[in-house]
Amino acid sequence: MRFFVGLVLSMALSTACAQFDKTAWHVNTTMPKIEAVDLQGKAWTNTELSGKVVVLNFWATWCAPCKDELPTLQTLHDISDAHTVVLTINVREPAARASRYMQSTGMTFPVISDAKGDLAKRWGVTVYPTTILIAPNGQARWRVVGDVDWSGPQANAWLAEVRHNASPTNALSKAANPKR
Numbered sequence: 001m002r003f004f005v006g007l008v009l010s011m012a013l014s015t016a017c018a019q020f021d022k023t024a025w026h027v028n029t030t031m032p033k034i035e036a037v038d039l040q041g042k043a044w045t046n047t048e049l050s051g052k053v054v055v056l057n058f059w060a061t062w063c064a065p066c067k068d069e070l071p072t073l074q075t076l077h078d079i080s081d082a083h084t085v086v087l088t089i090n091v092r093e094p095a096a097r098a099s100r101y102m103q104s105t106g107m108t109f110p111v112i113s114d115a116k117g118d119l120a121k122r123w124g125v126t127v128y129p130t131t132i133l134i135a136p137n138g139q140a141r142w143r144v145v146g147d148v149d150w151s152g153p154q155a156n157a158w159l160a161e162v163r164h165n166a167s168p169t170n171a172l173s174k175a176a177n178p179k180r
Helices: 002-017 064-079 095-105 118-122 153-163 170-176
Strands: 018-024 035-037 044-045 053-059 083-089 111-114 130-134 140-146
Touching: 035 111, 053 064, 053 153, 053 170, 083 095, 083 118, 095 111, 111 118, 130 153, 140 153
Parallel strands: 053 083, 083 111
Antiparallel strands: 018 140, 035 044, 053 130, 130 140
């Protein structure tokens, strides 16, 4: 009986610690264009984002993991330099709801309303939160499904890798073949 309880507890703890799934953006997958206006009226395009690391996050107010993650995105937004952009997409909700939520929480990062879910569909997003990390050359590098502490050291390491424009393939080959 103790073994069974220990096994169940071990499985529960490992599940609790694994809150996200990070996968490389497939090289052959076309990256959708970013052409949208945020809730404050600012236009966002691929050209506007060129040369920057983009943390493109898809979320909704009804999503509990999203609500847990958003404050860390705000922290990242607050501490980022001019070469990193936190850009979020509120999915399948009226723009007014997203705007009220942002005002009530005091969050100030840019939010694009995707009331019909068209942007999420183009990016292949079906689970929330999902974040796409885009390199300065405009290529998506990683898809992170689930909530992440974007102000923590792990996310900081991911952003540093993307900032240096390392492709997922190069990063994997470097890990497999370290320099001597």
